[in-house]
Amino acid sequence: MTANRAYTAIWAAVKKIPRGKVATYGQIATLAGYAKQPRLAGYALAHTPASEKIAWHRVINAQGKIALPPRSAGYRQQRTLLENEGVTFIAGRVDLKRYRWQPCNDSPLLD
DNA sequence: AGGGTGACGGGCC
DNA sequence: GGGCCCGCCACCC
Numbered sequence: 660m661t662a663n664r665a666y667t668a669i670w671a672a673v674k675k676i677p678r679g680k681v682a683t684y685g686q687i688a689t690l691a692g693y694a695k696q697p698r699l700a701g702y703a704l705a706h707t708p709a710s711e712k713i714a715w716h717r718v719i720n721a722q723g724k725i726a727l728p729p730r731s732a733g734y735r736q737q738r739t740l741l742e743n744e745g746v747t748f749i750a751g752r753v754d755l756k757r758y759r760w761q762p763c764n765d766s767p768l769l770d
Numbered sequence: 771a772g773g774g775t776g777a778c779g780g781g782c783c
Numbered sequence: 784g785g786g787c788c789c790g791c792c793a794c795c796c
Contacts, residue, residue: 697778
């Protein structure tokens with residue numbers, strides 16, 4: 660398990676996103692200690708084990724949009740999950756100013 | 771061990 | 784606002 664420390668770090672960061680809030684891939688990557696590597700966050704989420712309780716749906720891109728194809732089942736599921744938490748979509752996007760999770764200044768990485 | 775890939779982001783037009 | 788391009792680097796053949 661030492662191999663994919665990147666995945667683990669990303670997942671740990673995602674777990675910290677509170678219900679009803681969202682975070683961007685870049686934000687998660689930075690929190691996980693992988694600044695400048697948003698792609699890594701996406702890559703890790705694409706491999707999220709179903710067994711773990713990771714709120715992968717709370718991660719969207721910097722444009723406030725869901726990163727998956729609007730047509731895909733994944734997109735619909737993510738959107739539904741978010742709406743169930745009270746996150747509203749306007750023109751297919753989330754208002755980051757309002758729903759973006761802002762970790763209190765120096766919150767530790769540890770869970 | 772080398773090269774392609776990606777649930778991104780920021781800069782630029 | 785939208786579209787293209789390039790950088791980034793852990794992963795997976």
